[in-house]
Amino acid sequence: RKEVEQDPGPFNVPEGATVAFNCTYSNSASQSFFWYRQDCRKEPKLLMSVYSSGNEDGRFTAQLNRASQYISLLIRDSKLSDSATYLCVVNAAPDQFYFGTGTSLTVIP
């Protein structure tokens, strides 16, 4: 079983739509969780850390469900500029990071 599993998509949504991505992880001892955004031919950029209580940053909401071992990212009011690949990253130990394969999002005008 993979450490982190993520639906690769692609997700094609119209502008203004709400879209949600989930990511499951296998190591119940994992401590830190992140969502990164990667544009084509660019490096990943940290979008948000995911906290136990859930956190929101503008149109983006991240949640963690430890019981079911998944994290989610919700994007409201999608913009064309949100088109990218979204990577979930799980930190299982101080120098052990596991990446999902990424979920591709295309926002259509």
Added chain:
Amino acid sequence: GAVVSQHPSRVICKSGTSVKIECRSLDFQATTMFWYRQFPKKSLMLMATSNEGSKATYEQGVEKDKFLINHASLTLSTLTVTSAHPEDSSFYICSARGRGLSYEQYFGPGTRLTVT
């Protein structure tokens, strides 16, 4: 956020030559740096983890004699691709994690290596 630079951003070299890629943390001390490679439309693949002042830990299947990693200071790690071959052509990305920055990784802009 923390800034990581990487140099060069693009390099084209001939088969058999060696290429050095530098990764620097500009505004924080990077206790740990990671090196990844990424093929088109594929996920990041961790190559090795390096801690300042100690030998890098390589992932299974990554040849340590081919991909030499040096993490000589808290702000600099280098990856040298030795005797490069066309199959080494890829996008190489470093990331750094700093003391006191929780467990977030900050990525460099990547180096696109083409071996002809």
